[in-house]
Amino acid sequence: MQARIQPLENVTQPISQANGLPNESYIDHDFFKTEIKKVFYPNWFCLGFGNDVPNPGDVAPVDFAGIPLLITRDKDNTVRVFNNVCRHRGMKLIDNPQNIVGVIRCPYHSWCYKLNGELFATPHVGGPGHNKHASIDRKNTGLFEVRTHVWLDMVFVNLSGDAPDFDDYTKKLQQRISDFKDQKIYHGGPDSSISITVKSNWKLPIENTCESYHLPWVHPGLNSYSRLQDHYNIVEPQLYSGQGSLVFNPKLDDSGRKFDSFPNLSEKWNTAAEYIALFPNIQLGFQKDHFFVIHITPVSVDETDERVEIYYATPEMTEAKWADLREKRAAMWTEVFNEDVFAVEGMQKGRYAPDFDGGVFSPTMDISTHCFHDWVARQLMR
Numbered sequence: 001m002q003a004r005i006q007p008l009e010n011v012t013q014p015i016s017q018a019n020g021l022p023n024e025s026y027i028d029h030d031f032f033k034t035e036i037k038k039v040f041y042p043n044w045f046c047l048g049f050g051n052d053v054p055n056p057g058d059v060a061p062v063d064f065a066g067i068p069l070l071i072t073r074d075k076d077n078t079v080r081v082f083n084n085v086c087r088h089r090g091m092k093l094i095d096n097p098q099n100i101v102g103v104i105r106c107p108y109h110s111w112c113y114k115l116n117g118e119l120f121a122t123p124h125v126g127g128p129g130h131n132k133h134a135s136i137d138r139k140n141t142g143l144f145e146v147r148t149h150v151w152l153d154m155v156f157v158n159l160s161g162d163a164p165d166f167d168d169y170t171k172k173l174q175q176r177i178s179d180f181k182d183q184k185i186y187h188g189g190p191d192s193s194i195s196i197t198v199k200s201n202w203k204l205p206i207e208n209t210c211e212s213y214h215l216p217w218v219h220p221g222l223n224s225y226s227r228l229q230d231h232y233n234i235v236e237p238q239l240y241s242g243q244g245s246l247v248f249n250p251k252l253d254d255s256g257r258k259f260d261s262f263p264n265l266s267e268k269w270n271t272a273a274e275y276i277a278l279f280p281n282i283q284l285g286f287q288k289d290h291f292f293v294i295h296i297t298p299v300s301v302d303e304t305d306e307r308v309e310i311y312y313a314t315p316e317m318t319e320a321k322w323a324d325l326r327e328k329r330a331a332m333w334t335e336v337f338n339e340d341v342f343a344v345e346g347m348q349k350g351r352y353a354p355d356f357d358g359g360v361f362s363p364t365m366d367i368s369t370h371c372f373h374d375w376v377a378r379q380l381m382r
């Protein structure tokens with residue numbers, strides 16, 4: 001049986017006529033490489049978190065879809081991202097997160113780099129005992145730096161270097177969530193990080209969290225305090241999409257304790273919550289008393305790391321005496337995210353069906369999912 005290949009133009013049609021992205025964009029290894037080049041390289045995407053390098057001198061390697069990158073925090077607290085590769089013979093520099101006391105030293109021939117990327121030492125490069133050579137221009141042989149922007153602790157990068165200015169790219173989102181955009185946020189600590197690896201393409205967890213349609217069947221617990229009919233779609237073509245709930249009020253325990261809320265929120269947030277995918281690879285969860293990021297890292301065409309980081313409104317909420325309530329909050333979200341795994345992995349399995357045509361969209365319930373598909377398709381058609 002010959003698999004049909006659906007044209008990408010089908011995806012960009014109005015929702016009632018559109019198909020979803022074709023099977024090969026979920027299962028084909030070559031398509032995956034194309035997608036990394038066309039969807040990730042030219043755009044801003046989230047690589048990791050400032051929290052990965054909490055102290056001056058910290059460095060954290062990240063292999064993003066096989067691209068070796070390095071997040072660093074300088075002594076003056078500047079977060080930078082470099083190619084994790086030595087300028088000499090291309091050795092990967094750093095394998096594990098660590099604190100650098102002096103300089104980043106390549107383990108092969110000991111060339112050393114400052115935390116700002118500058119080439120600092122080149123032992124014996126001009127022959128034994130000669131640590132300089134006229135042909136090695138240290139000024140132009142520093143680590144390759146990647147365009148970086150930190151917002152709400154997320155470390156965004158633009159590998160091509162020519163994406164629009166970060167604030168232009170996020171302007172409409174910042175307007176939408178203006179109450180949160182400049183908030184100080186405080187990570188809850190080790191109990192507020194969740195990691196899940198799913199056997200699916202990177203797009204499926206995003207598509208799944210974009211919509212609330214699956215709520216009654218997949219999340220009966222969540223549906224008990226935030227019902228399907230309380231939800232609404234959020235759509236900004238070519239930028240972000242997601243869903244919101246007018247009623248989000250889970251009870252974490254019977255103690256009556258409540259986390260501090262973020263200051264100066266408008267009334268809407270007393271009961272509302274919004275879940276917004278900023279394309280391509282993060283989903284932001286806004287609630288009055290916590291903020292979370294679901295960070296999606298493509299590992300291969302059919303494997304994806306999902307990482308959730310939960311932040312609170314005041315430093316007090318990160319203290320040990322709040323640990324039990326933070327753990328309940330994290331457990332609540334862990335349950336919800338784990339409930340989604342079978343759906344995401346089931347959609348991945350379904351995409352090996354040769355006649356599957358990308359599927360159809362509900363013109364009312366799948367608006368946000370189609371918005372994401374439409375954006376991906378347009379990146380691929382550029």
Ligand code: FES
Pocket residue numbers: 086087088089090091106107108109110111
């Ligand atoms: S490859 Fe790094 S010093 Fe030679």
Ligand SMILES: [Fe+2]
Pocket residue numbers: 208209214218219336340
């Ligand atoms: Fe879900």
